[in-house]
Every structure is written in C-alpha cells, then in structure tokens.
Amino acid sequence: MNIAQRQALGLDQTHLVDYQGRLVHAQVVESLNALNNAAKSAGFDFTIASSYRDFHRQSMIWNAKFSGKRPVLDRNSDTVDISALSDAKIVEAIMLFSALPGTSRHHFGSDLDVYASNYLQPGQSLQLEPWEYQIDGPFYDFACWLDSSLQQFGFFRPYDKFRGGVAEEPWHISHIETSKAMMDHVSLSTIYEALETHDVLGKAAILENLPTLYSRFVTNIAEH
C-alpha cells in the first residue's frame, strides 16, 4: 500500500494538522474556520466532538462493541441483544453507528462530529444520538442552521438520512472536496488487506461479506 492509501485507511497521519487541539486534514482548516466563524455569528458555539480517528482507535471501539463491552444501539437508541446474533448479524448491527476499521470517514481527517456546546442544558452531557438533533432536542436549531449553511462552506452531511446502511447522523459533517480525494484512495482490496492483518473481532464474517458491507455502508451516502 502507498502512503495515500494508508492515510485513507487511518494507518498514516502525515496528512493531518492540529486544529484547536484536534487533528484534521490540512486542506480543511480554511473552510472549517469559515464555518466555525459563521456558526458563532449565528449564536452557536461550534464544537468538535470527534475529528480524526485512526485505524487502531476504530478497532478498539469495534472490538468493544463486538465483545459486548460497549452497547450496540439500534436506530431508536435502544440496546441490541447481540448474544442471540450470528457474527454476520453483529457486524451489520454495529455498522449502523460504528464503521468497520479502515472504512471510517473519520480516518480521512475531513469528517467531524459537531454540536453547539452552548445549547447543552445544565447537567446534560453530549450523547451523539439522533434525538438531540431532532425537533425538541437541544441541537435542533443548530442542525437546521447546518442544513442551510454547510454547502456554502464546502461541507455536506453524508449521513443526512437512513439509506439502509449507516443510521442518520445529523452531527457528522464532511468536507466535500477533501473527502472525495481521500475516497479515491480507498478500495476493497486495501480494506481487505488492512483487516486481514489486524486484530478485528468478527474478521471471518467481515471478510466473507466485505463487498456487500462496502456497498451498503461505505459508498451508500448522500450526494453532494
């Protein structure tokens, strides 16, 4: 694998720079600043909950969910009983909200989970669950503002609605040009190679179903 391919899978960090204490792709800084400033002017304390995540961090999240140490949630934020499921079904259940290591858009550095910290109620902590961004949720106004503003700053929401793969993730924004360029370096064969050579639970079921998982969860996103 070349460096660009490794970067796109979260296995190399040389495309990243520090942005307010977090790692992001060097090419998103300017757009991110503009978006951040516009959000401030509109009354939102634009806050990043999560930006870059590497392959190993994603594997830790994955393995914790696969082994039942972290809850696997359904679209209603209810916990799924994975003990009754086959490995292939556990994989699908996890991928509703957590990407397979090597396929997370957070590997790109172009994708961020964001919220408006000044809209959290006292004593409330961020859950990153859909209800928080829906009508009556604390970030509903922020979500509406994002919807109408993202595009002019070069961003979009890849998980704007449920398409049968990843759940609706109103908090997840992506820099259009940068993520496209990163995606050009992702392929089934490099993902296969990365998974095969790392400790990822459910590996046999994953590798067996990889093409289907890839088209259902990785490329199945909003147009922009």
Ligand SMILES: [Zn+2]
């Ligand atoms: Zn995200």
